[in-house]
Amino acid sequence: MTYCVAMALNEGLVFASDSRTNAGVDHISTYRKMRIWQRPGERLVVMLSAGNLAITQEVGALLDLSVRAEDKHRSLMIVDSMHSCARLVGNAVREVHNRDGKHLRETGVEFNASLIIGGQIKGEAPRLFLVYAAGNFIEATPETPYFQIGETKYGKPIIDRVVTIETNLMRAAKCALLSLDSTVRSNVTVGLPIDLLLYRADSFHIATHQLIREDNAYFNTIRHGWGQGLKDLFQVLPDPPWEMEG
Template sequence: MTYCVALRLDRGLVFAADTRTNAGVDNIAQYRKLHFWRQPGDRVVVLLSAGNLAITQSVVSYLNEQLATPDASTPTLFTVPSMYRAARLVGETVREVRRQDGAALEMTKAGFSASFILGGQIGTERPRLFQIYSEGNFIEATDDTPFLQIGEHKYGKPILDRVARPEMRLGEAAKLILLSFDSTLRSNLSVGMPLDILIYERDTLDVRREKRIEQDDEYFRKLSMAWSDALRTAFASIDEFKI
């Protein structure tokens, strides 16, 4: 499995994904699940993927093939006029993969399982964020719910529910996302390092801040220790329950 999360903020977008895939306890590997496309000055499109690796790789390959062999009659991530249209394009691509492989996969225990988070900015449009389901339909992040998660999201969700807000600074949001990952990594072995993180600043229309966080990353180690200490201190400061 995997864990991916993204935040839509007034100042831009923050994306993160782990890299672990597993088909049993003795078959663990690393694959990149954060993908992006850019035309500096025009658009940035970022895609996070979770679920069956063969399906998600097929979707990304279709999108790349459309860009490699452009056809005026077929929209691509570089020609769609808005992020909404980009979300529709990814959804249609998911449906195309389902048409080809869905019947065979539905006959197995795994079934057709894939989900995506798509975000970015095209032209002067405000940055937008969408969650795309295995059926190809999607929802959009709002000011009331500025974050989206896919994969093993339950362990990292509580802190996002309490802290995430649209007016956050980008670095502050990145810290929040990494704390969400810290909780997930401690509770679920199917999510693992390294982590890929991308910070997009609104209206730059380029990718300037991207990093892979390895197991020995000094900032992540200090963040994890500081969060553990802060939780213990907060717990100790609350009055005991009495009957």
């Protein structure tokens, strides 16, 4: 399993992903789920992936192939909008589906993949898209400025409570880390290290890219502070006033 989250805010973009991949709990591996394509000063494109690793790695490989071939219609480094980038990702998913879908079905494996692609290309604002296994996609909006893929439920409540499009990048990064921590705590197949990338709008280069491991001092400060704070808050809230019989 996997958990990835990305946010499109006024100040810029936040991307975070775990690194756990599994095929049954006795076969858990660590793979990075964040891919970056960039030309400093001109474009930054970041992709997060969840689902069947054989599918999402192949999608990444196809995209890389077009970049290396300098294919002007299919390279993430040449097309002139993030919308086109999302379409290229969708097309790559469909290409893998055409090749592998039937064989997966024959062995009882679902064609399962979802991808987040975001970034900024000179000439337009930063944008963020979610690409489905069917190759179609949606774009983040000011009302719903974030996307999650993979094991999304445990880490959703905190984002809904604190993130709006006005949230600044550092605060949004803190929220993304707590969202990941809630997920890691609840699902053994989501695990550290965490890849976290921040992008400031109109900068056209990475603001910071952190690889957060178990011994990361900041991460440990907030995960422990959050856990203890929740317990304290629970204690402070009043107990029910009901009369009990017996």
